Amino acid sequence: MLDLTFPHLNDxxxxxxxxxxxxxxxxxGAGSGKTTVLINKVAYLLKSKNVQPYNILAITFTNKxxxxxxxxxxxxxxxxxxxxxxxxxxxxxxxILRGNIKNLDYPSQFNIxxxxxQLTVIKECLRELNLSDKNFPPKxxxxxxxxxxxxxxxxxxxxxxxxxxxxxxxxxxxYHLYNRKLKRYGAVDFDDIIMLTVQLFEQYPDVLSLxxxxxxxxxxxxxxxxxxxxxxxxxxxxGKHRNLCVVxxxxxxxxxxxxxxxxxxxxxxxxxxxxxxxxxxxNYRSTQTILDAANNIIKNNIGRKGKQLWTxxxxxxxxxLYKGQTEYDExxxxxxxxxxxxxxxxxxxxxxxxxxxxRVIEDALTRAAIPYRVLGGLRFYDRKEIKDAIAxxxxxxxxxxxxxxxxxxxxxKRGIGATxxxxxxxxxxxxxxxxxxxxxNANRYPQLERAVVxxxxxxxxxxxxxxxxxxxxxAFVQEVLIQTGYIPALEQENSVESVxxxxxxxxxxxxxxxxxxxxxxxxxxxxxxxxxxVADIDNYDETQNAVVLMxxxxxxxxxxxxxxxxxxxEGVFPSYLSFSSNDELEEERRLCYVGVTRAKEQLYITHAAxxxxxxxxKHNLLSRFVEEIPTELIDRPASHMTAQPKxxxxxxxxxxxxxxTAKPSKQMMSFSTGETVLHKKFGRGIILKAxxxxxxxxxxxxxxxxxxxxxxxxxxxxTKVEN
DNA sequence: CGAACAGAAATTTTT
DNA sequence: TTTCTGTTCG
Ligand SMILES: Nc1ncnc2c1ncn2[C@@H]1O[C@H](COP(=O)(O)OP(=O)(O)OP(=O)(O)O)[C@@H](O)[C@H]1O
Numbered sequence: 052m053l054d055l056t057f058p059h060l061n062d063x064x065x066x067x068x069x070x071x072x073x074x075x076x077x078x079x080g081a082g083s084g085k086t087t088v089l090i091n092k093v094a095y096l097l098k099s100k101n102v103q104p105y106n107i108l109a110i111t112f113t114n115k116x117x118x119x120x121x122x123x124x125x126x127x128x129x130x131x132x133x134x135x136x137x138x139x140x141x142x143x144x145x146x147i148l149r150g151n152i153k154n155l156d157y158p159s160q161f162n163i164x165x166x167x168x169q170l171t172v173i174k175e176c177l178r179e180l181n182l183s184d185k186n187f188p189p190k191x192x193x194x195x196x197x198x199x200x201x202x203x204x205x206x207x208x209x210x211x212x213x214x215x216x217x218x219x220x221x222x223x224x225x226y227h228l229y230n231r232k233l234k235r236y237g238a239v240d241f242d243d244i245i246m247l248t249v250q251l252f253e254q255y256p257d258v259l260s261l262x263x264x265x266x267x268x269x270x271x272x273x274x275x276x277x278x279x280x281x282x283x284x285x286x287x288x289x290g291k292h293r294n295l296c297v298v299x300x301x302x303x304x305x306x307x308x309x310x311x312x313x314x315x316x317x318x319x320x321x322x323x324x325x326x327x328x329x330x331x332x333x334n335y336r337s338t339q340t341i342l343d344a345a346n347n348i349i350k351n352n353i354g355r356k357g358k359q360l361w362t363x364x365x366x367x368x369x370x371x372l373y374k375g376q377t378e379y380d381e382x383x384x385x386x387x388x389x390x391x392x393x394x395x396x397x398x399x400x401x402x403x404x405x406x407x408x409x410r411v412i413e414d415a416l417t418r419a420a421i422p423y424r425v426l427g428g429l430r431f432y433d434r435k436e437i438k439d440a441i442a443x444x445x446x447x448x449x450x451x452x453x454x455x456x457x458x459x460x461x462x463x464k465r466g467i468g469a470t471x472x473x474x475x476x477x478x479x480x481x482x483x484x485x486x487x488x489x490x491x492n493a494n495r496y497p498q499l500e501r502a503v504v505x506x507x508x509x510x511x512x513x514x515x516x517x518x519x520x521x522x523x524x525x526a527f528v529q530e531v532l533i534q535t536g537y538i539p540a541l542e543q544e545n546s547v548e549s550v551x552x553x554x555x556x557x558x559x560x561x562x563x564x565x566x567x568x569x570x571x572x573x574x575x576x577x578x579x580x581x582x583x584x585v586a587d588i589d590n591y592d593e594t595q596n597a598v599v600l601m602x603x604x605x606x607x608x609x610x611x612x613x614x615x616x617x618x619x620x621e622g623v624f625p626s627y628l629s630f631s632s633n634d635e636l637e638e639e640r641r642l643c644y645v646g647v648t649r650a651k652e653q654l655y656i657t658h659a660a661x662x663x664x665x666x667x668x669k670h671n672l673l674s675r676f677v678e679e680i681p682t683e684l685i686d687r688p689a690s691h692m693t694a695q696p697k698x699x700x701x702x703x704x705x706x707x708x709x710x711x712t713a714k715p716s717k718q719m720m721s722f723s724t725g726e727t728v729l730h731k732k733f734g735r736g737i738i739l740k741a742x743x744x745x746x747x748x749x750x751x752x753x754x755x756x757x758x759x760x761x762x763x764x765x766x767x768x769x770t771k772v773e774n
Numbered sequence: 775c776g777a778a779c780a781g782a783a784a785t786t787t788t789t
Numbered sequence: 790t791t792t793c794t795g796t797t798c799g
Contacts, residue, residue: 113789141789166788241789276789309788405786427788461775468775586789604787626786642787665785666790 053127055099057091060084067329068092071100071268074289074323075296078316080360081345081648082336085298086608089272090120092296093135094127096268104134108266108288112273112608114139115589136266140281141241141584144248148239149576151251151258158237160449160576163583167438168454169193169240176228179480182221195219196226200242201278201310203249206230235483237451242310245280252287263291273608274299274319278310286322295323301356302349305604305642307634317356332359336610338367341650344680349644351679352637368653369686372677375659378408378618382415384657385615389421389598392613396422399598400611402646404624408617409600422597426587427605436541436552437559441582443531447516448575450487453479457486463540465509471502487513524573525564532556603646614650616643619658620671643676 057065067077067088079085093109096102111117117137124132136143149159164172173189173196199209206227213219233239239247252259269289271277274297277285289295297319304313320326334342339362346360371388375381389399401412406428416423431437439462442455450456453476461467478496479486491510493499499506516531532538538556541549566581567573588605603616603624618624624643629635647654656677661670677685 139789244789306788308786407785464776466775470775584789588788602787628786638787663790 074326077298079331082334083331106267107135109137110271162238270296275304275316276306276311334362345647373657381659382412386415398612401615426601612652615655619674
């Protein structure tokens, strides 16, 4: 049980826990127990100050951190602690908006648009405004709009401040139209979620007052990565009680590209003049060597709030710096070190700058039969078939969602082509009604004469589905995908690809089932909302016995005994895109500081002499950040080529894209779904399922001659064939 | 309308 | 190098 004198904390940490009233900034370096303090502080509020859980708002950086916070409180205090609001900014705001967004003229059943949806809308805008996507690349326009929203610049304000410039003037036109469209479609984008909540509070003081009164205590973790809109939101919410506790480290601000404003934390004392500031200086995570390295890197940045960090842990082992001949050699070394260290796999993390770096490392791990998990990159929910399924659900949920409608109206093929869709779109825009309505009443529009039957077949299905929404969500999802012909079409196609897609679709249906069990009142809306707001990192399970691979960004806030930072090369890390700007280079350096300080015991840094990058072979120098580490902290093992010149695995071609099979290695063949294999007896077959069990694979193979068979790879003596 | 092909573009980090 | 976009043809 919880000891309210907090003996497990140090003096400074205790001081921070007990300082409950008024604004408080806890500014401290990595691993000094900031998050630990935040959790204990909430416990203290609940237990000693008798604050009710629903009077507390705790903002975390990821959904996973929020869930963890709740779980740890529950362990300390019992289930009632579950009633605090612990969530990300986005989840909290969506919750507020669902109940209040009608004030702003949006439907409470709004859909949340992701980047791809946003780009679709921007392309629509460009077309309507007769602007070319050469002069206004949709991605750039999106990023400008997104930054504007982070800064709480409405289209009008945007025009006033920047409209003098021709280019920004045009972008402001796009921004105006873009926002109008989203509203018409009943959709909000990621940035709207925060901005609209702020607008709601500013325009409806009674709504604000409700939440101000409710949240007697507001706490924000990772405050260094908040943007202006979030700062404004927090200020509004804490405006009444002024019990605002923010926690962060200016040296760990790594999301500037997403609008994060480091000034929020640096200027906290200016914005809240009565603020108390507490610095934590003892690091409990890393060895002295790791801390020294981190400090020597970060001290090259200017304009920091300098911090002391010390540890009572000893020096520990030196940092190991390995230079591979190529990225394959680099991966080979990482795998070899993991194999040679006698500890469980989940003690290792491999961190890198770009998601694309994971491929080579994954291949090496697979060949060594080491279990691993990759976080980030393409999310499950971003796969084409899953996005299609989601689009169907969104259309059922909100018929005004033209973007989702356009995505699935001809998927599977229903003979409703681009021309018809365009006509429908024009009519809808002219009459200011939903595309769905136009389709439904297609008979009224002579232009649509030829397509009328097909289009109405489609709307009939959707309306029928609308009626059966009551049944359990997973059954409903399945029903949607059957009735709309999506699943039947995939079944009929029966190709390697369609089989994988079907598998994913069924996994999606199970995820709906899983969702039902997480709540007492499951709704389609909340299910869709969760999908939009989860990050891959939320699924990270540190108890799963597997090496974890992720970007340095995703690793923020986590810790591991053994950490590899791979690709420590100029051009990779720091990224070549940051070379031209000192600010961006400093951000890369902070990212490096974050990476280094994830390690508790041992840090490995690896780089490659040559690497294939974007299709060309590059010879990259060692990263400047590594040069900034004093050499006495570093050990350099001999390069692989001189040590074991006979090992061919470093020049081995990776098996990634299953359809373009490479030659398998002799020791350990790898198999994956979709590959074609040859069996001595059964002949040619396609792998339906490949499960890695220890050093062997359990395979399910569909043979051309005799149907589906299950067998173990070790006994089957299979050969791979090119498709 | 839709499949197939060819040529061009674009390659960071993500709630 | 891969992935997307536009064009052509049936
Ligand atoms: N007083 C303490 N005694 C022992 N261990 C502690 C103490 N405070 C924190 N720790 C441990 O130190 C580690 C780092 O703590 P925590 O994650 O809270 O730091 P942080 O400052 O939030 O780190 P970061 O800035 O990297 O996110 C954790 O493993 C935590 O359990």
